[in-house]
Amino acid sequence: MAQAKKQNIIPKEQAVFWMDKDGVWHNEHGKLEHPKIIKYFNQSMGKDDQGYFLSQIINDVEEKVYFSYEETAVFVVGFVKKDAWIELTLNTLDTIALDPEALYIKADALFMETDDHLVKFTQKALAQMSVFLTDTPQGLIFKFGRIQTVIREK
Template sequence: MAARKKQREKSKTRPVSKKSACRGASHGRAYGWGKIFLDKEGRWFHEGVEITHQRTIELFNRSIKKQPGKGYYLQVGRERAEIEVEDTPFMVRAVDFRDRQAVLVLNDKTSEPLDPASLRVGKHNVLYCKVKSGQFPARFLRPAYYQLMSCLGEDEQGFFLEIGGQKWRIAQAAAD
């Protein structure tokens, strides 16, 4: 017991080297941590372990930025960390129908009107659109997909959404 107390006292007075002081600095990675991954269902992982702390998830969701030609990263204050995104950086969690338009509720807790012209069907019939002024792709999660399907129609030209009395064709994504 006395040895532990002596060790604690010794560590309090030990000078901190520049190298050890910088150990926690990010150097382009969030808090010096390793791989951060966002899966296709909107779940965050750090080094393969799912992040379950709600405030951390919310912070990450609203901190996504795009680096042209290099993918996505998180920007939290001055800290920056590259992230690996399995499918899209944003997910549509819900669709609200207001004033003859569809309003998307995204994983970063923002809402915005659907741009029906940006809709497309991808592999495995997954529905996508553009969000954030057309800057980012977003994947419709199942609940939002089924909400939007209440407006789905089909004719000889294929599938369309009818919103506010207007028909919007749904494009088929090019084969990967």
């Protein structure tokens, strides 16, 4: 029988880092800027019933550090246009398909609801997506091929 892995759980109140509303990591000294550390943090993210956490294995012990974040910890950082759909690249380096029906605008930011996460578009990703967005009297419309969807506001 396999032995359960030992865990060291650190609650978000004790974490020494957090993520802001734009997906930027911070610690007590300010914004984290080292690209390798940021990439490592983003790739180490997980989610469970208690929230988002970073995990790593240290000497056969899984360490889970829950962290604070605003709105969401998952962000669209880029996309790839496919023949019939758009693939979104997330800060976690995962990819998901864009679902135009799941898009909405809140406080001048673009979000997409998925079964697993609330996903927010970074300013860079939003600028890249602008070729598919048209402002109309009915509101902002997403257009891609034959797909045309009014993006609702919350």
